[in-house]
Amino acid sequence: MKPKTMIEHIIIAQAESRLDKFLSETIVDLSRTQGASLAESGNCTVNDRPIGKNYKVKLGDVVKVTIPEPESIDILPENIPLDVHYEDDYVVVVNKPRGMVVHPAHGHHTGTLVNALMWHYNCQLSTVNCQLPTRPGIVHRIDKDTSGLLLVAKNDMAHLSLAKQLKEHSMLREYEAVVHGSVKQNGTVNAPIGRSVSDRKKMCVTDKNSREAVTHYEVIANYGNYTHIRVRLKTGRTHQIRVHMAYIGHSVAGDSVYGNGKPAFLNGQCLHAKKLGFAHPSSGEYVEFESELPGYFTEFLEGIE
DSSP, rough: OOOOEEEEEESSSSTTHHHHHHHHHHHOOOOOHHHHHHHHOOOOTTEEEOOOOOOOOOOTTTEEEEEEEOOOOOOOOOOOOEEEEOOOEEEEEEEEEEEEEEOOOBBBBSSHHHHHHHHHHTOOOOOOOOTTOOOTOOOOOTTTOOOEEEEEEHHHHHHHHHHHHTTTOSSSEEEEEEEEEESSSEEEEOOOOOOSSOOOTEEESSSSSSSOEEEEEEEEEOSSEEEEEEEEEESSSTTHHHHHHTTTTOOOOTOOTTTTSGGGGOOOOOOOEEEEEEOOOOTTOEEEEEEOOOHHHHHHHHHHO
């Protein structure tokens, strides 16, 4: 495979850090899984020697990474309507409907947000995700059955800026949800999240192969059997809100994976990404966007009041 780019790092502060962890913390928009894959595939050397993902880097080590050219994957542009909340030459803020998958993956090759973006913006999307060619422009994700605001980068400069903000936890991501039970007071869940050993499709709170996860929640209204809450993410782990709320005994209403799926008529979790705030990649000025709660959400609230 022809290398696309070579990134060299001289370690000066990450002593005794696992190689895959170091790579994810050093290279913008590279996950720990991708870092491990690069190491295991021979695309990473330490002091000019191929090395495995479990190696612990030391002060003075020279780490060289070769990021291969992505495999050619054809993404079918589809004329799917987009609810564009904001757009300029650098970013697009899309209000994603519940039920739409963000990018093509196993079992979902069409009908995704990326298919729609490819139709509406063609080549005007970032290419930073060279290891993930099915995700042009995608800076972050929200679950298929979560509705709300999602940020898309139109060029690589914007993508790198936004990805850095995500990694530094400086981007505002605020959600609203209805959860089971009576939540008495505001709180914070600080519990690491990793993939479940018993079910690889699920995430869970665990100390094994996990990453820091912090969720702040605030009570908006209490309805006895349900509570309407506002949630702010410090970190952005897969299924974080759903996992953390289930962990404290207040699973998101309608969540069939981490809760009991009730009430069934919701056809998915009652969770909406309501607000996004970030430093604009061009001007550096802080900008903030907010969407209305969708119909399924407000109708459910009216029914439990």
